[in-house]
Structure formats: structure tokens, C-alpha cells
Amino acid sequence: MARxxxxxxxxxxxxxxxxxxxxMLTTERGAALNTRQAYWRDLAxxxxxxxxxxxxxxxxxxxxxxxxxxxxxxxKTHIKGxxxxxxxxxxxxxxxxxxRQFYRFLxxxxxxxxDPTSTIESPKQGRTLPKTLSEGEVSQLITTAxxxxxxxxxxxxxxxxxxxxxxxxxxxxxxxxxxxxxxDAQFVTVAGKAxxxxxxxxxxxxxxxxxxxxxxxxxxxxxxxxxxxxxxVFPSRTSDSGHLTRQRFAQLLKDLARAAEVxxxxxxPHILRHAFATHLLSRGADLRSVQxxxxxxxxxxxQIYTHIVGDKLKKTVKDKHPLAKxxxxx
Numbered sequence: 001m002a003r004x005x006x007x008x009x010x011x012x013x014x015x016x017x018x019x020x021x022x023x024m025l026t027t028e029r030g031a032a033l034n035t036r037q038a039y040w041r042d043l044a045x046x047x048x049x050x051x052x053x054x055x056x057x058x059x060x061x062x063x064x065x066x067x068x069x070x071x072x073x074x075x076k077t078h079i080k081g082x083x084x085x086x087x088x089x090x091x092x093x094x095x096x097x098x099x100r101q102f103y104r105f106l107x108x109x110x111x112x113x114x115d116p117t118s119t120i121e122s123p124k125q126g127r128t129l130p131k132t133l134s135e136g137e138v139s140q141l142i143t144t145a146x147x148x149x150x151x152x153x154x155x156x157x158x159x160x161x162x163x164x165x166x167x168x169x170x171x172x173x174x175x176x177x178x179x180x181x182x183x184d185a186q187f188v189t190v191a192g193k194a195x196x197x198x199x200x201x202x203x204x205x206x207x208x209x210x211x212x213x214x215x216x217x218x219x220x221x222x223x224x225x226x227x228x229x230x231x232x233v234f235p236s237r238t239s240d241s242g243h244l245t246r247q248r249f250a251q252l253l254k255d256l257a258r259a260a261e262v263x264x265x266x267x268x269p270h271i272l273r274h275a276f277a278t279h280l281l282s283r284g285a286d287l288r289s290v291q292x293x294x295x296x297x298x299x300x301x302x303q304i305y306t307h308i309v310g311d312k313l314k315k316t317v318k319d320k321h322p323l324a325k326x327x328x329x330x
Contacts (some may be wrong), residue, residue: 046061
């Protein structure tokens with residue numbers, strides 16, 4: 001299924017080596033389904049170009065073939081109006097990374113003797129900071145969500161409070177099993193990427209919101225009287241998975257943003273995850289603790305949030321410090 005605004009990609013029959021590579025990602029590296037699909041999209045795009053423009057295929061592509069593809073990708077992305085080229089750079093870097101891993105896999109399998117990406121330089125990327133929300137905006141969203149007082153409202157408040165209290169990925173939150181809720185609902189146990197398990201504490205507001213939601217949770221169970229047998233914290237009667245979907249939660253947040261008069265483009269499950277990390281660090285939380293709660297394998301991924309905090313502090317000094325306005329030296 002294509003993302004909103006993105007045309008559906010043709011479903012080509014890719015070279016068997018691509019399927020073998022994707023299987024390796026799943027079985028040996030524990031890659032999630034979303035990760036597998038992302039690699040498929042990248043390698044499918046490369047394959048389609050090579051077949052159409054270079055009379056080749058991804059398994060036998062040369063360095064010149066791949067450079068031509070990346071150049072074509074860059075030109076097309078800029079034509080579409082990428083904001084200052086940032087989208088183009090990210091796209092190229094991701095595609096090149098996917099190709100590097102694919103060809104290293106082929107070499108390890110003995111299917112190729114050389115890596116055609118070895119002499120291709122990665123594009124330089126400027127530092128792009130994650131979008132986030134202020135503490136006031138998060139409070140406004142939660143307050144607005146609570147106003148209707150309906151079962152759907154109670155559930156939405158619970159989702160917001162839990163996401164803001166834990167920084168879970170949206171797929172982790174909507175797919176929480178009942179078994180993940182710890183004793184007295186003081187923490188949740190999450191099975192993250194590559195099967196890495198972590199325990200994340202719940203704040204008092206999140207515990208209260210969860211308690212309120214549990215009182216009416218049966219309203220969302222498909223078969224009356226089976227609430228205790230339903231395995232998901234956030235069940236859904238209409239979802240194939242049996243629980244609330246990522247897409248539905250994202251839409252609920254967009255509707256909420258409009259009601260709360262918060263810029264719609266700045267409200268999503270992932271941006272609330274960013275807000276969780278940024279607000280913790282701005283209040284003095286330890287970087288390593290935030291890394292563990294977010295489920296980042298590498299602390300370098302978590303460090304990006306320190307740049308947001310640093311930039312905000314610089315802006316505060318610039319806007320509020322008297323000497324910053326006068327330029328007076330002491």
C-alpha cells in the first residue's frame with residue numbers, strides 16, 4: 001500500500017538475489033516487517049531503473065550503472081521541489097546504503113567478487129533535527145482530547161499519556177499485549193526492534209489514564225463478554241490485526257491537532273516520541289537512560305536530541321539575555 005501522496009509502486013518480479021537478501025535481514029538480523037518493506041522499495045526502485053534505462057539488472061549492475069541511477073534520482077527529486085535539496089540528499093543516502101548492504105551480501109554469498117558501490121561517495125547531509133512539540137502543546141493536546149468524555153476520548157487520552165510517558169514507537173504502542181503491563185501498571189515491558197526487550201516506567205498521569213481506559217476497554221472488544229480474553233491493550237473490532245492500527249492512531253492525532261489548534265503537520269505519533277526524549281533531556285535526564293527507554297541500539301541515535309535542547313538554550317540566551325541584545329562585552 002502506498003503512503004498518502006505517493007503513487008503506488010509497480011510490483012516487479014525482482015531478481016531472486018533480492019529476496020534472498022531480504023530473507024537474510026529477517027532471519028539473521030531480526031529486521032522488522034517495516035524495515036524489510038523499506039529495503040524492498042529501495043531495491044525495487046533501483047531494479048526498475050536499471051532494467052528500463054541501462055538494460056541491466058540489480059545483480060549485475062556496474063558502478064557506472066549505479067552512479068547513473070543516483071544522478072537520475074537526484075535530478076528527479078529536485079524537479080519535484082525538494083525543500084532546499086534535503087529530501088533528495090536523504091533519499092540518495094538511504095538508497096546508497098541499501099545498495100551497499102545488498103552487494104556486500106552478494107559478495108558474502110559468492111555471487112559477486114566486487115562491490116560496485118565501493119567507490120561511490122555518500123552525499124553530504126546537513127544536520128536535520130527531529131520535529132518536536134513544546135510541553136505546553138503536549139498539554140493542550142491531552143486537555144483537548146479529554147473534553148468529549150466519550151470512550152474514544154478516554155482511549156485517546158490513554159494513548160497520548162502512555163506515548164508521552166514512554167516514548168514508545170507507534171507500532172510498539174498500538175501492538176502492546178496485555179501481558180506487557182507490569183504489576184500495578186507502573187511500567188510496561190516492550191519487545192522492540194530485533195527482539196530487544198526493555199522495561200519503561202509509566203508516569204502517574206499515564207497510570208491514571210490507563211486505569212480510566214481499562215474501565216471502558218470492553219467497549220472496543222469485538223465479542224461482548226470476552227474482554228478478559230482479548231490479548232491487546234488497544235483492541236479494535238475492525239482491524240485485521242485485532243488491535244488499533246498505526247494509521248488510525250495517526251489520523252486521530254491529526255483530527256486532535258485541528259481541534260487543539262496545534263499545527264497539524266507537527267503532530268504525529270513519532271513527533272510525540274521526539275517530544276518525550278527532548279523534554280526529558282531538557283529537564284536533566286541522563287542520556288543513557290533516555291537511550292534505554294527509547295530502545296536505541298546506538299547512543300549516537302539518541303544524541304540528536306541533545307542538539308535540539310542545545311539549540312533551544314542558545315535561542316533562549318539570544319532572546320532573553322540582556323547582553324545578547326546589546327552586544328556589550330564585559
